[in-house]
Amino acid sequence: MADCTHDEAHNATITVNFLKDTGQFFAEIRIECQCGQPFQFLGLPLGVDLNGAAISPDGLELRVAIAPLGSVPQPLDAQRLSQGHGNTQT
Ligand SMILES: [Zn+2]
Numbered sequence: 001m002a003d004c005t006h007d008e009a010h011n012a013t014i015t016v017n018f019l020k021d022t023g024q025f026f027a028e029i030r031i032e033c034q035c036g037q038p039f040q041f042l043g044l045p046l047g048v049d050l051n052g053a054a055i056s057p058d059g060l061e062l063r064v065a066i067a068p069l070g071s072v073p074q075p076l077d078a079q080r081l082s083q084g085h086g087n088t089q090t
Contacts, residue, residue, distance in 0.1 A: 004035040016066070024050045029062040 015028040026048065031039040040059035047054045053064040070077075
């Protein structure tokens, strides 16, 4: 699809990784246009940041730290608990 402007439909692939040695999780995210053209992630350091986000050397994979809800304190936890949304079951 040589005339694709890459602005309509996209596919995302997300892989969740668990590191047994540290007990931490990170997600790998790839996005491509419906025509197959991969998208690059911009503005992040290369590598893996288990407390933030980083990209693969080619920029095609976003690697972002994740954790199950409630396992890592977040600034809004107190507010969420006070509103009665502390139960993470869905
Ligand atoms: Zn496209």
